[in-house]
Amino acid sequence: MSKKSALHIAKGVKEAPFINPNWKGAKRLKQDTDSLAEAVLQGDITALSAAITIAESTSPDDEIKCRSLMNRLHPKSGGAFRIGISGVPGVGKSTFLEAYCSFVLNNDPDARIAVLAVDPSSEWSKGSILGDKTRMESIGKSSRVFIRPSASGGRLGGVARSTFEAVTLCEAAGFNFIFVETVGVGQSETVVSKLTDCFLFLAMPGTGDELQGIKKGIMEMADVIALNKCDGDRTNQAEQSAIQLQGALQLITRTQDHWQPPVLQISALNATGMEEMWSALDRFQRHGQLNGWIEERRREQQEYWFKSNIGALLFERMSEKETWGKESDSLLAQISKGEVSPFEASRRLMDKILA
Numbered sequence: 104m105s106k107k108s109a110l111h112i113a114k115g116v117k118e119a120p121f122i123n124p125n126w127k128g129a130k131r132l133k134q135d136t137d138s139l140a141e142a143v144l145q146g147d148i149t150a151l152s153a154a155i156t157i158a159e160s161t162s163p164d165d166e167i168k169c170r171s172l173m174n175r176l177h178p179k180s181g182g183a184f185r186i187g188i189s190g191v192p193g194v195g196k197s198t199f200l201e202a203y204c205s206f207v208l209n210n211d212p213d214a215r216i217a218v219l220a221v222d223p224s225s226e227w228s229k230g231s232i233l234g235d236k237t238r239m240e241s242i243g244k245s246s247r248v249f250i251r252p253s254a255s256g257g258r259l260g261g262v263a264r265s266t267f268e269a270v271t272l273c274e275a276a277g278f279n280f281i282f283v284e285t286v287g288v289g290q291s292e293t294v295v296s297k298l299t300d301c302f303l304f305l306a307m308p309g310t311g312d313e314l315q316g317i318k319k320g321i322m323e324m325a326d327v328i329a330l331n332k333c334d335g336d337r338t339n340q341a342e343q344s345a346i347q348l349q350g351a352l353q354l355i356t357r358t359q360d361h362w363q364p365p366v367l368q369i370s371a372l373n374a375t376g377m378e379e380m381w382s383a384l385d386r387f388q389r390h391g392q393l394n395g396w397i398e399e400r401r402r403e404q405q406e407y408w409f410k411s412n413i414g415a416l417l418f419e420r421m422s423e424k425e426t427w428g429k430e431s432d433s434l435l436a437q438i439s440k441g442e443v444s445p446f447e448a449s450r451r452l453m454d455k456i457l458a
């Protein structure tokens with residue numbers, strides 16, 4: 104079967120359920136993905152890496168493999184506490200992860216930690232995140248830690264989808280803590296809050312981060328806030344900043360979960376405040392589970408990805424139609440002449456193609 108027709112099936116057209124069993128490659132593909140899935144379930148790190156590479160790949164064959172893998176492993180996912188970490192570049196996210204993960208490894212013998220990175224800005228450049236592995240050297244050596252610094256956004260749905268699938272795969276492999284570090288600027292906070300149970304925002308004392316954060320609406324999303332680099336000369340400033348932040352946070356009412364986000368003072372460099380972080384995250388998780396917010400948040404996230412992926416798939420299917428090129432070129436020309444608004448033009452195109 105050609106790549107083209109294999110993809111055709113992957114898109115789930117007539118040959119339902121999903122891989123045409125008559126295709127001569129079907130048996131082999133099933134065997135390959137079944138054995139890879141089995142290895143992932145055994146916690147095999149090499150298999151996990153290979154599975155994530157497939158999830159990030161843009162090749163039509165890998166798209167089929169990915170669907171097969173995800174169908175098999177999705178029911179085995181959901182077991183981890185997923186924590187998203189955001190903050191301006193240089194605030195200390197990677198240094199924090201190094202310090203905090205060491206703390207967790209030392210204090211919880213059952214902890215298995217996966218660290219993933221998400222960079223929505225690379226969706227456009229198709230670039231990959233430069234490895235943070237060197238910065239996370241000490242935890243990277245542990246067999247209980249899996250670090251995946253790169254993500255590529257070439258595929259439909261982009262980086263967020265690859266990361267969503269990477270989370271699923273890590274959970275299937277038995278990781279019970281998943282940290283998603285945001286890299287790059289732009290929509291990363293919003294994306295990460297749609298992928299995780301708990302949103303941890305790192306800020307620096309006395310830099311105006313706290314007020315900037317409020318402006319951007321990040322404070323509304325943050326479940327735990329930590330002022331990092333509370334060491335050396337910044338120690339005095341930290342107290343002041345923490346008070347200001349607490350005050351600002353009191354103006355935000357979270358009716359959905361009645362959670363008051365704590366403001367912690369930490370130093371990732373000196374590994375101070377890690378115990379307080381542990382208890383804050385633990386408290387959040389317990390409350391979230393007890394009151395059903397985490398379950399509710401995950402349900403809303405699934406609904407969000409379902410809807411947003413339908414949008415992306417619809418666009419892809421529509422743009423495959425023969426009429427697409429001609430019609431969209433003509434509408435684009437009208438838009439550039441100011442004859443029609445982009446919104447009206449998109450409606451007209453959709454009506455024409457879906458008619």
Ligand SMILES: Nc1nc2c(ncn2[C@@H]2O[C@H](COP(=O)(O)OP(=O)(O)OP(=O)(O)O)[C@@H](O)[C@H]2O)c(=O)[nH]1
Nearest residue numbers: 191192193194195196197198331332370371372373
């Ligand atoms: N003094 C002090 N320096 C810190 C602390 N945490 C991190 N740094 C330093 O701040 C710099 C940036 O730290 P990173 O951990 O790379 O920051 P990041 O947020 O991961 O940066 P990006 O990945 O580029 O967004 C490094 O030079 C760290 O050594 C801290 O608690 N105190």
Ligand SMILES: [Mg+2]
Nearest residue numbers: 196197198235
């Ligand atoms: Mg970093």
